[in-house]
Amino acid sequence: MNASLQRIQTPFVVFLGDGVDEIFAKTALGLVQWRGADCVGQIRLPGCRVDTGVPDLDVHAARAAGARSLIVGSATVGGRLPENWVATVCAAAAAGLDIVAGLHVRLEDLPGVADAARRGGSRLLNIRVPPTGLPVGSGRKRSGRRLLTLGTDCACGKKYTALALDRDLRKRGVDSSFRATGQTGIMIAGEGMPLDAVVADFLTGAAEVLSPDADPDHWDVIEGQGALFHPGYLQVTIGLLIGSQPDAFIVCHDPRRTVIEGWENFPLPTPSAVIERAIALGRLTNPQIRCVGIALNTSKVDPAERARLLASYARETGLPCVDPIVTGTDAIVNRLLEEFPQSQRERPQHRRAHE
């Protein structure tokens, strides 16, 4: 395949500008949470009210601390870069730091940035721009295992759940990669595929490039996008599902919602409806596709209600049901490793005896 993913050089420094935008703050906080070991600090301009808790630096201190990239979030509505941020970006590029951004404008088109990058020998990574040369999806069966997070809606925990499952699989000694499909996920993973910017014809092919052939025991844990019953975005979800050819999937769900957020005439589907639809569609490229768990977002309910919800969805679906943040993902990881035993591992003898 010709298309390849650009990789973010580590360690990095996060540039917060004077930003107060919530989405931007989430990206920055996610970077510090999931990639803290690779983050040497933050650069803030006067007036900035976001604090990710890492050391405050300027460009030269960041360079001295070993930073190889400056990561700029999608600071503002519309994905533009405020004018008073540009000088810092230029200084970092001129100092040899790669600039990484998910803006709607290309970094090259900001005044002085291309020149500074030439002087500093640094790269400009526009992570909202898909790689060139993406193929049309082939449907060819690839080696290795794949897990995809789906949801009953957008913004209901698909990225967080995938990150947590990837982390927890590694903790168990399983060879696993988080595969990012959105801006924040790509910044956290250091590479990935900006699916929302891929031309429609190449969506399945982009998902295939994102998750290539791998060792038989390796898991790609793929960040889902959109939702299967979403009237605006379902095509993205389905292209990702078919190109990912997942062996297993999780359904993420916010039990407080009753409608698709922002599309109030569309009722939220049940997790069971999503499971049924995902299997019906996903069989095309993986006849063995199955659901291995439900991830609820119960951050806004009290413990008693949480316990009731987890039990209720587990009963309804017959699957392990967790809140990845509150309960952890153990129940789902157990189920996954039970359904897909690692080939290098001896399967426990007592299970053999009972089979």
Next chain:
Amino acid sequence: MNASLQRIQTPFVVFLGDGVDEIFAKTALGLVQWRGADCVGQIRLPGCRVDTGVPDLDVHAARAAGARSLIVGSATVGGRLPENWVATVCAAAAAGLDIVAGLHVRLEDLPGVADAARRGGSRLLNIRVPPTGLPVGSGRKRSGRRLLTLGTDCACGKKYTALALDRDLRKRGVDSSFRATGQTGIMIAGEGMPLDAVVADFLTGAAEVLSPDADPDHWDVIEGQGALFHPGYLQVTIGLLIGSQPDAFIVCHDPRRTVIEGWENFPLPTPSAVIERAIALGRLTNPQIRCVGIALNTSKVDPAERARLLASYARETGLPCVDPIVTGTDAIVNRLLEEFPQSQRERPQHRRAHE
């Protein structure tokens, strides 16, 4: 909505270059077949082996005959324009003809073309470039009626069937518009949406822009793309289905195929499987969606076998089954107008009596 479709000025002249490419020839022949009244002639370079049967002209004769546009097909594999064609394109642009092309390069990027267009006051229409400002799909119910052609595979008659149904509805006095979604269809219709080039997030929205609110009795007959069980392109088909919110659909099918063409590990679905899947998915934005007929491509079978096939698929699906080219679309148009009576028409009294 901000996005609007560019319209091709008529009459036009077809530029065949010295092209012998089959796809190109099909586009040109389709233009002459479906838009003959708007076609003043063809311009051919020495060595051209394609003849659409309309008068041979040069640029100035075309201008004198009233041509307002020069239509250039996607002449070659890769969608590039041969160097020896560029002079004619420049001459036409300088003479005031709009240039219409579905190339992978933009007309502006060909040497001399932008200058010539400035001198001639002509427009450069790159019909593979979607309009800017496309929205995300809203799922909002629009007024008017919509018919979509689906298929068991790509290249099995979706465009031809839609064109034939649009023509035949008009013959019955029904207000109808053909809505084009691919390059050839857009050239024939004079406007449309190049769905294969739309960014994934905006696919449903693009389908909504293509088929806006209309009079209650008006039919948009929408050219389908891809196929619901196609491992490379199903996301395009599904985005179009959901954004189109069709009241009715047709399944186009080539009964000689057994696998998805070019994806030989994927068996061709039956028309019945496509009907079931289209209804399951399409209900999201139109709960009343239904199939009103099967369009077979029987061009390569003998009359006895054709009759057997038409009867067999009609029996299997309980729907009118036609070959649009050989038998015409009457049976499907009858079914459509029966299921969706025109409100200005009196419904026949004898039907009332039997209800």
